[in-house]
Amino acid sequence: MTCCAPGAEAGAEALLAPEHDEETLFAAARDLGNGLSELEFNVPDIHCAACMTTIEKAVTALPNVAAARVNFSTKRARVTVRAGKGRLTDVTAAIERAGYRTFLPDPATADQGDDTLKRLTRSLAVAGFAAGNIMLFSISVWSGADPTTRDLFHWVSALIALPAVAYAGQPFFSSAWRALRHGGLNMDVPISLAVLLALALSLFETFNHGAHAYFDAATSLLFFLLIGRTLDHLMREKARGTVRSLARLAPRDATLLNADGSREKIALSAIRPGMRLELAPGERVPVDAEILDGRSDIDMSAVTGESVPEICGKGDRLLAGATNLSGRLTLRAEKPAADSYLARMIGLMEAAEGSRAGYRRLADRAAAIYAPAVHILALLTFVFWVFLTGNWYGATTNAIAVLIITCPCALALAVPIVHVVAAGRLFEAGMLMKDGAALERLASIRHVAFDKTGTLTGGRPKFIAQTLGGEPEFSVAAAIARLSRHPLSAAIAAARPDAPNLSGAAREQPGAGVELTTETDTWRLGHAGFCGAVDPAEAPVSTVWLARNGTPVASFALKDQARAGARAMIADLAGMGLDLTLLSGDRPAPVKALADELGLARAEAGLAPGDKLARIADLEKAGGVLMVGDGINDAPALRAATVSIAPSSASDVGRNAADFIFTRPDLAVIPFAIRLSRRAAMKVIGNFGLAIAYNGIAVPLAVSGHVTPFVAALAMSSSSILVTLNALTLRLGTRPAPETAPAPAHRLAAAE
Amino acid sequence: MNILVLLVPVALLMGAAGLGAFLWSLKSGQYEDLEGAANRILLDDDIIADKEDDDADADAE
Numbered sequence: 001m002t003c004c005a006p007g008a009e010a011g012a013e014a015l016l017a018p019e020h021d022e023e024t025l026f027a028a029a030r031d032l033g034n035g036l037s038e039l040e041f042n043v044p045d046i047h048c049a050a051c052m053t054t055i056e057k058a059v060t061a062l063p064n065v066a067a068a069r070v071n072f073s074t075k076r077a078r079v080t081v082r083a084g085k086g087r088l089t090d091v092t093a094a095i096e097r098a099g100y101r102t103f104l105p106d107p108a109t110a111d112q113g114d115d116t117l118k119r120l121t122r123s124l125a126v127a128g129f130a131a132g133n134i135m136l137f138s139i140s141v142w143s144g145a146d147p148t149t150r151d152l153f154h155w156v157s158a159l160i161a162l163p164a165v166a167y168a169g170q171p172f173f174s175s176a177w178r179a180l181r182h183g184g185l186n187m188d189v190p191i192s193l194a195v196l197l198a199l200a201l202s203l204f205e206t207f208n209h210g211a212h213a214y215f216d217a218a219t220s221l222l223f224f225l226l227i228g229r230t231l232d233h234l235m236r237e238k239a240r241g242t243v244r245s246l247a248r249l250a251p252r253d254a255t256l257l258n259a260d261g262s263r264e265k266i267a268l269s270a271i272r273p274g275m276r277l278e279l280a281p282g283e284r285v286p287v288d289a290e291i292l293d294g295r296s297d298i299d300m301s302a303v304t305g306e307s308v309p310e311i312c313g314k315g316d317r318l319l320a321g322a323t324n325l326s327g328r329l330t331l332r333a334e335k336p337a338a339d340s341y342l343a344r345m346i347g348l349m350e351a352a353e354g355s356r357a358g359y360r361r362l363a364d365r366a367a368a369i370y371a372p373a374v375h376i377l378a379l380l381t382f383v384f385w386v387f388l389t390g391n392w393y394g395a396t397t398n399a400i401a402v403l404i405i406t407c408p409c410a411l412a413l414a415v416p417i418v419h420v421v422a423a424g425r426l427f428e429a430g431m432l433m434k435d436g437a438a439l440e441r442l443a444s445i446r447h448v449a450f451d452k453t454g455t456l457t458g459g460r461p462k463f464i465a466q467t468l469g470g471e472p473e474f475s476v477a478a479a480i481a482r483l484s485r486h487p488l489s490a491a492i493a494a495a496r497p498d499a500p501n502l503s504g505a506a507r508e509q510p511g512a513g514v515e516l517t518t519e520t521d522t523w524r525l526g527h528a529g530f531c532g533a534v535d536p537a538e539a540p541v542s543t544v545w546l547a548r549n550g551t552p553v554a555s556f557a558l559k560d561q562a563r564a565g566a567r568a569m570i571a572d573l574a575g576m577g578l579d580l581t582l583l584s585g586d587r588p589a590p591v592k593a594l595a596d597e598l599g600l601a602r603a604e605a606g607l608a609p610g611d612k613l614a615r616i617a618d619l620e621k622a623g624g625v626l627m628v629g630d631g632i633n634d635a636p637a638l639r640a641a642t643v644s645i646a647p648s649s650a651s652d653v654g655r656n657a658a659d660f661i662f663t664r665p666d667l668a669v670i671p672f673a674i675r676l677s678r679r680a681a682m683k684v685i686g687n688f689g690l691a692i693a694y695n696g697i698a699v700p701l702a703v704s705g706h707v708t709p710f711v712a713a714l715a716m717s718s719s720s721i722l723v724t725l726n727a728l729t730l731r732l733g734t735r736p737a738p739e740t741a742p743a744p745a746h747r748l749a750a751a752e
Numbered sequence: 753m754n755i756l757v758l759l760v761p762v763a764l765l766m767g768a769a770g771l772g773a774f775l776w777s778l779k780s781g782q783y784e785d786l787e788g789a790a791n792r793i794l795l796d797d798d799i800i801a802d803k804e805d806d807d808a809d810a811d812a813e
Contacts, residue, residue, distance in 0.1 A: 049791035072788030121778055129771040133764060149756065156760060 019103045025088035028104055035083045036066060041095060041102045046075045051100070058098040062090050076105065120233055123168040124226040130164030131220040135713070138216040142710050147209065154206040157215040161199065168222050169195055171229060187367040187412045190374050194407035195221060201400045214404060217712045221409055224720045232416040232436065235423040239432040239661075254286040255279075257330065268337045279329040281485065281510075285318045287340040289331035296327030296510040297486055302631045302651045303341065304585045307453040307461070307560040308542050309487060311511035311527075321632045321651070325486050327510025341632070342653065345609060348636035349657055361437045362684060363415040370411060378402045381703050398705045404712055405702040406695055410719040414687035417727040422680040425731060430664035431645075431673050438659035441643040442674060443681035446623030448573055449616060449637070452584035452591055454630040455647060456566050456598065458665065460487050461542060461558040463495035469546065469554025475499040477546045477554060480506070480525040484514045488544050489525070491558050513544075521548050560590070562598060569667040570598045576671065581619070583612050585633050612637040628670065630654050645670060676730070683730055687723045694719040 019025065019041070029037040043055060052070040059068040059079055064086030068079045079091055095102040137153040145153060169192070176188035195218045202213035256264045257276040271277070271287050279285060281296070297309040303322045312318065318331065320340035337343060378399045385395035419436035426433050433439060450456050466474055478496035481489035483506045493499075504518035513526010524547040528535040531547035533555065546554040573580055582603035584591045595603035604615065613636045619625045620642065627634070627641035630650030638644035638657040646658035647665075655661060662669050698715050701707050777783070 049794045052788065052791060053795055070788065071785040072791055073785045118778065121783070122775060125771055125774050125778070129767055133767050136763070152756070152760075156764070160764075 019092045020089055022087055022089050024104070025092070029081065029088065032080065037081050037083065039079045039081060039088065039091065040105055041077045041079065041092070042075065042105050043070070043077050043095060043100050043102050044075050045100050046070060046072060054098050055095055055100060058094045059091055062086060062094055064088075065091065077102075117230070117233055117237060120171065120226065120230045123171060124223070124230050126164050127168035127219060127223040127226050130160050130168070131216070131223040133160055134216045134219050138709065138713065141213075150211070151206070151209055154202070154213045154215070157213060158203060158206055161202075161215040161219050164219055165195060165199055165222065168219075168226060172222070172225065185368060185371040187363060187371070189367075190371045190403070191221070191225065191407055191409075191412060193375075194218075194403045197400045198404045201397065212709050214709050214712060217404055217709060217716060220713065221407060221716060224409055224717070225412055228413045228416045228420075231420045235420050235433070236435060238427070239423065239434050271333050271337055273333050273335055275333045277331045277333055279324050279331055281324055281326055281328065283324050285320050285322045285324065285331070287320050287333050287337050288335045289318050289320075289333050291316050291318065292330045292332050294327050294329035294510070296329050297325040299323040299325050299487065301453050301459055302633075302654075304631075304633055306586050307457065307459070307590060313511065326484065326508055345632050345635050345653060348609060348613065349639040349653070361415070362440055363412070366411060366415075366688065374403065374406045377406065377699065377703070384703075385705070394705070398703070401705070401707040401712070402699065402702040405698045405707050405715060407716070409716050410691035410694060410723045411688065413720055413723050414691055414727075415684055417724050418680050418683045418687060418730065421727045421730045422676055425676055426660075426669075426673055429669050429672055430662055430666075431669050432661045432663065434659055434661075438643055439677045439680055440684075441624065441659070442626065442677035444624040445578065445626040445642055445674070447579045447581070447619045448626045448628065449581045449583050449619065449641065450600075451627075451629030451631060451634045451637075452582060452586055452594055453560060454649060455628055455634075456582070456594060456667075457560045457562055459630070459649065460560065461491045462561045463491050464541060464557045464559050464561070467543065467555045467557050468552070473546055473554035474556075476502065476523060477525055477544075477556065480514050480516050480523055480546075483516070484508055484525075488542060488558055489514070492525075492544060492556055522550075523548055524550075562594060563665055563667050565666045565668045567598050569670055570600060572668075572671040573674070574599075576674065578674075579619075581615070583607055583615055583629075583637070585609075585612075585631075609633040609636050613640050616640045626674070629658075645673070679730060683727055687726055690722055690726060691719065694722075 025039065029039045031037050043051075046052065046055070052072060055070050055077055056068045059065050059077065064082050064084075066080040066082050068077060070077045077095065081088060081091065092102060134157045137157050141150050141153055172188045172195070173192050175186065176192040179186040179189055198214040198218040198221075202215050202218070204210075205213050253265050253267050254271055255278040256266045256271075257278050258264060263278060268286055276292065277286065277289065285298075291312055291314055293314060295311070295313040298312045298318060299309045300306045300319070300322050303319050309325055312329075317334070320337070320342045381402045382395050382399035385398050386392060389395070416436065419433075419439055422439055423433045423436070453459055474496055476499075478493050478499035479502040481492040482499075482501075483489075502516060502518055502523075504516050506514060506516045508514045509526070509530065511527075512530040513524055516523045516525075524531050525544065528543065528545055531545035531552050532550055533545045533547070533552035535543050541557040541559045544556045544558060545552050546556075570580060580600055580602065582591065582595050582600050584603070584605050585607050586605060588605040591603050591605035595601075607615065612634065616625055616627060616637045617640065620640075624642035627637050627644040628646070629638055629644070630646050632651045632653050634646075635651070635653040635657040638646060638654060643660075644658040645660040645662060646654045648655070648661050648663045650658070650661075660673065694715065698707070698711075701711065
């Protein structure tokens with residue numbers, strides 16, 4: 001074997017990722033006819049115009065590619081391929097050569113939200129058209145059109161309004177119908193009722209040549225509400241889309257070793273206990289298994305929170321979800337995928353839904369009080385006028401006027417518009433919000449629980465100091481470290497990126513280190529035992545040794561370091577009066593060291609996922625808990641907490657469980673998000689106040705029978721605009737700490 | 753007031769034309785990549801067009 005990346009080479013032949021597998025790609029391609037087919041790739045790292053050009057150029061240069069177009073919003077590349085001119089895997093390779101990670105989108109989640117958005121946008125367009133035109137007619141009626149013209153205009157308005165409401169009102173009608181069928185009330189019930197009754201009353205008036213028709217009120221109401229609903233949908237889709245595009249594919253298949261020594265790829269679900277499996281370096285452990293043969297470093301950080309890779313050999317047990325770093329292993333499956341660690345965590349997660357499922361959105365809570373109140377008020381108005389005047393027609397008109405004027409236009413906008421504005425702010429600061437209700441829950445927290453590895457720390461060891469030897473040895477160590485994919489090696493290599501390459505024969509000994517034989521010397525980089533040295537006792541750091549012909553000549557201290565801004569964030573959160581706890585699955589020594597470094601008073605180490613869950617439940621008795629974590633072992637706790645945040649580097653399960661995802665390495669965004677959520681909660685209450693104040697003025701007018709269509713249109717539009725403006729003031733105020741994120745490597749490469 | 757017989761349909765048709773144009777642009781995918789469109793004006797050349805030309809040349813040969 002030569003000196004180029006021995007680890008990577010060993011991994012390449014055995015099991016292909018789906019985006020490198022010709023058959024999988026072929027199955028995913030959509031046939032366009034004419035020998036053309038279309039493929040979509042997720043490229044999550046696209047971030048500028050240059051990225052688009054780079055990828056499009058790289059891909060279109062291939063002989064079998066007819067066209068390629070990068071969608072910047074969805075971070076996807078759509079490639080049209082000609083059959084018979086080359087392989088589909090060339091496309092994947094071309095994108096990766098250009099410096100971008102890429103993978104196939106998951107077909108199950110591909111275009112879920114897209115149809116809803118199109119439907120909402122079309123409804124919005126139709127409602128906007130109808131509202132605009134009808135308003136023009138209404139203004140002429142208000143300005144004193146003669147009765148014949150007025151009738152004509154009412155009829156034209158009716159012709160526009162009826163189909164428009166029938167089409168654009170559907171999102172509200174169907175939601176209201178669903179609520180009613182289940183015996184509940186939501187905000188859409190009074191909305192639908194008001195729109196339909198306004199329409200019916202206006203039609204009646206038009207038939208009878210009446211002076212007042214509310215077609216404008218009905219359509220403009222729909223228009224305003226659809227704006228709110230579309231924005232809300234856009235916000236959630238954007239966040240979900242980004243989270244989806246981050247998803248790395250979990251192992252979907254494994255390599256089965258048959259008795260005759262042949263290898264076969266089988267689906268995860270087909271693995272039965274007792275099967276012999278092969279695991280190449282770089283792969284994740286598919287099911288809980290025992291090692292039959294081989295020796296390797298296993299990265300357990302996603303599984304247990306343990307930051308230093310563990311050396312595992314024959315007889316050791318592995319948990320599903322751990323990553324094999326250096327050596328090839330033969331495993332014996334102990335459990336089917338459905339009973340493995342990952343599946344157990346998902347089971348725990350589902351069981352932990354409790355506190356969150358019990359949470360009801362503010363808007364729904366308001367609707368539960370508001371809707372019956374409005375309907376009773378309308379009924380009372382009707383009864384009152386019937387008794388007072390005995391005029392059934394006049395009483396009905398007044399009762400409907402009450403329903404129209406109290407239609408919770410402002411109320412229905414009050415919450416979503418605040419969430420949309422807040423989500424926009426958070427997005428700029430590098431935080432994605434999956435759901436508006438999470439923002440409400442975030443505002444209520446009293447306690448913050450952190451995971452350690454990968455959350456407060458970067459999850460990867462960083463070089464701290466050279467403890468023995470000088471600069472020449474460092475240079476050699478960096479050159480050797482470049483040959484291995486072990487995280488400790490990667491850290492040493494990153495510390496001296498410009499060290500000259502060494503030529504020679506390299507060999508990686510799994511679980512020990514790398515040996516490089518040059519013309520003159522034999523160098524070894526790795527664990528103390530491998531290099532003939534002895535580690536200092538009980539150090540909170542990992543030590544890597546460099547030996548020359550068997551004599552240790554240099555040593556390096558490495559540590560999983562705290563993220564940028566971690567200390568400032570802890571101080572900031574403590575200043576906000578929040579209780580802080582560190583909950584880690586790692587060993588006590590590194591946990592204590594980190595807690596001391598960051599000034600965290602309470603830290604617990606060695607917690608199993610179930611323990612974390614129990615701690616969260618304990619904390620929740622005293623008030624809302626925010627859980628910040630990333631690993632598979634954190635997922636149940638993330639789901640059990642009132643609200644949760646995960647870094648974008650988190651495991652798939654962790655990311656799915658969390659309500660918020662932050663995309664920058666800096667932690668300062670967490671206090672920013674909490675502050676913003678508190679301000680947003682104030683804004684929501686303020687908006688409710690505005691809506692109630694508006695009703696306080698308008699309802700007496702309606703009850704006393706003074707609401708004309710003009711008053712209704714004016715009052716409803718102005719209250720909606722007022723509520724929106726109030727929400728927009730959330731954009732004012734302090735910005736989060738400036739972006740301290742270092743540019744990703746490929747960004748530098750693209751700029752050159 | 754007879755002018756209304758003309759003006760009202762004209763106004764409505766113009767509005768409907770605008771609505772139709774919007775629905776068409778929505779259907780033809782012009783809102784699918786708003787950020788990309790904003791960034792693409794910064795690019796000098798249209799790569800896709802180039803590629804089509806290259807192919808046409810290659811086929812002609």
